[in-house]
Amino acid sequence: MFGKGLVKGLEITWKEFWSPKTVIQYPEAQNPIPERFHGRFVLDTDKCIVCGMCANACPNKVISLKKQKVGTKQFLTNYVMNIQYCMFCGLCVETCPKDALHFSKVINMNQYFYNNIPLVLVQREAPAEQVEQEKPAAKPTPQLKADALAPTAESEVAASKASDKEGE
Amino acid sequence: MIRTQEYNLNFGPQHPSTHGVFRILLTLDGERVVKAEPICGYLHRGVEKLAEARTYTQFIPYTDRLDYLAAMLQNWGYVMAVEKLMGVEVPEKAEYMRVISGELSRLASHLIAIGTYSLDIGAFTGFLLAFRERETTMDLLEELTGSRMTLSYARIGGVAADAPDGWLEKVDKFMDKMPTCIDEYDGLITGNEIFQARTREVGVLKPETAINYSISGPSLRGSGVDYDLRKAKPYGVYDRFDFDVPLGKNGDCFDRFDCRMKEMRQLVRIIKQAIQQIKEIDGPVIGKVPKVIKPPVGDAYAEIETSKGIIGYYVVSDGSPKPYRVHVRRPSFINLGYLDEMLRGYLVADVVAILGSLDIMLGEVDC
Numbered sequence: 001m002f003g004k005g006l007v008k009g010l011e012i013t014w015k016e017f018w019s020p021k022t023v024i025q026y027p028e029a030q031n032p033i034p035e036r037f038h039g040r041f042v043l044d045t046d047k048c049i050v051c052g053m054c055a056n057a058c059p060n061k062v063i064s065l066k067k068q069k070v071g072t073k074q075f076l077t078n079y080v081m082n083i084q085y086c087m088f089c090g091l092c093v094e095t096c097p098k099d100a101l102h103f104s105k106v107i108n109m110n111q112y113f114y115n116n117i118p119l120v121l122v123q124r125e126a127p128a129e130q131v132e133q134e135k136p137a138a139k140p141t142p143q144l145k146a147d148a149l150a151p152t153a154e155s156e157v158a159a160s161k162a163s164d165k166e167g168e
Numbered sequence: 169m170i171r172t173q174e175y176n177l178n179f180g181p182q183h184p185s186t187h188g189v190f191r192i193l194l195t196l197d198g199e200r201v202v203k204a205e206p207i208c209g210y211l212h213r214g215v216e217k218l219a220e221a222r223t224y225t226q227f228i229p230y231t232d233r234l235d236y237l238a239a240m241l242q243n244w245g246y247v248m249a250v251e252k253l254m255g256v257e258v259p260e261k262a263e264y265m266r267v268i269s270g271e272l273s274r275l276a277s278h279l280i281a282i283g284t285y286s287l288d289i290g291a292f293t294g295f296l297l298a299f300r301e302r303e304t305t306m307d308l309l310e311e312l313t314g315s316r317m318t319l320s321y322a323r324i325g326g327v328a329a330d331a332p333d334g335w336l337e338k339v340d341k342f343m344d345k346m347p348t349c350i351d352e353y354d355g356l357i358t359g360n361e362i363f364q365a366r367t368r369e370v371g372v373l374k375p376e377t378a379i380n381y382s383i384s385g386p387s388l389r390g391s392g393v394d395y396d397l398r399k400a401k402p403y404g405v406y407d408r409f410d411f412d413v414p415l416g417k418n419g420d421c422f423d424r425f426d427c428r429m430k431e432m433r434q435l436v437r438i439i440k441q442a443i444q445q446i447k448e449i450d451g452p453v454i455g456k457v458p459k460v461i462k463p464p465v466g467d468a469y470a471e472i473e474t475s476k477g478i479i480g481y482y483v484v485s486d487g488s489p490k491p492y493r494v495h496v497r498r499p500s501f502i503n504l505g506y507l508d509e510m511l512r513g514y515l516v517a518d519v520v521a522i523l524g525s526l527d528i529m530l531g532e533v534d535c
């Protein structure tokens with residue numbers, strides 16, 4: 001009989017109308033966030049050995065870190081993630097040999113200004129008894145190039161010139 | 169004397185019924201389609217080229233972005249190709265985890281397909297109900313992998329992580345509930361006379377044509393061709409499950425839709441069996457793979473059945489840690505090949521119905 005299907009559909013809709021609500025009103029209510037959620041990154045600075053493996057594992061070159069040698073140890077001075085290029089794939093977290101890099105459950109990473117987007121996890125001065133300055137382990141992404149790479153490039157040029165002179 | 173003439177109509181790229189950024193240039197005679205020219209490329213990101221500048225592992229997150237509705241199936245196809253190239257043994261448990269997460273991905277993708285299809289035809293309730301279950305599916309996948317859509321769960325040699333405690337039970341419970349939900353969609357959409365009137369005898373695809381145009385997936389099986397890679401060339405552990413391949417009869421829009429609906433019932437069966445079998449297996453979820461993945465010089469092709477059809481990954485290695493070339497056989501793109509002839513002679517309103525029944529994914533079409 002024509003129309004039987006329509007009536008059945010209406011029956012189902014009627015039943016659903018009285019069933020408990022499945023929609024929640026965000027942000028007043030929020031679903032629980034699972035343990036493995038890929039949220040904002042946190043870095044356990046004490047555990048990090050500045051090996052740079054996370055930066056190498058990243059497909060999009062999101063992570064840039066800088067280090068200085070202090071005594072016999074490497075000291076992490078800068079750890080910046082250009083989060084706008086991050087795919088939240090988790091390869092960096094997975095690669096870290098010391099379990100220093102983690103995801104947290106923080107979902108809100110909105111920023112008003114473009115300059116504020118990079119996630120600065122570490123930015124500090126090395127202790128006084130530093131011996132020599134090292135080159136950054138990972139290539140900084142274009143954003144940072146302008147301000148971070150420029151001095152390095154200059155010093156590289158200077159260094160090559162110096163070696164040229166030595167050759168002469 | 170009244171003189172009539174044909175005119176062109178741009179359908180898309182910003183039309184909601186194209187399910188993405190896809191454009192069809194329709195030549196119309198009144199309301200009838202005379203010619204249809206599919207124009208794609210609006211979502212082209214050059215994924216295949218990007219692969220050449222990434223290591224083998226680093227390319228996995230990019231495969232997610234081909235078919236983001238069933239990301240695990242894309243991951244799986246790619247890692248299978250690399251595993252074939254390297255001759256890596258995948259642990260049994262990882263194979264089961266791939267089946268469970270892969271079938272859940274397929275469920276999420278099919279739910280979108282049927283939900284949005286009912287929306288295309290004009291039924292809003294069916295869409296909402298399908299999305300309700302899709303939400304549960306995504307929650308489950310999120311709990312397993314940490315992401316909702318772009319899972320990046322497969323790894324070369326296995327999967328990224330074992331199931332969290334109690335996760336398998338949750339999936340099992342959800343699968344118990346799923347058949348009643350599918351009954352609801354059936355009652356709401358499939359049995360609806362208006363829906364049937366809009367989709368039956370529309371966009372007929374003959375079995376021979378489907379084979380000639382290399383169409384795959386539910387669009388092929390809707391025409392009655394029994395070819396599902398999971399049955400025809402079982403990969404992974406699919407030979408251990410008992411399931412049927414649903415087939416259509418007429419090859420019209422309704423049959424393609426119905427195939428997806430029935431396929432959901434079958435994948436519920438697969439997941440339930442997989443959960444039962446995985447409980448008896450102990451072991452790692454990732455096999456023995458070197459830290460730096462450097463496959464020997466050569467090439468490998470692996471294909472699996474995704475929710476859209478047969479996806480194939482062709483990987484060429486020159487012995488370095490980065491692939492020399494990756495090519496993807498994308499079912500959505502190939503299924504579009506027959507669109508022009510399929511649309512000819514139908515009304516403008518049917519264009520939406522026919523395009524929706526093919527269930528294309530623009531990320532995959534444009535790659």
Ligand code: SF4
Nearest residue numbers: 058086087089090092
């Ligand atoms: S989550 Fe992925 S894309 Fe983001 S920083 Fe880590 S490796 Fe890079």
Ligand code: SF4
Nearest residue numbers: 048049051052054096
């Ligand atoms: S991989 Fe881990 S230990 Fe190494 S630099 Fe990155 S966060 Fe630090």
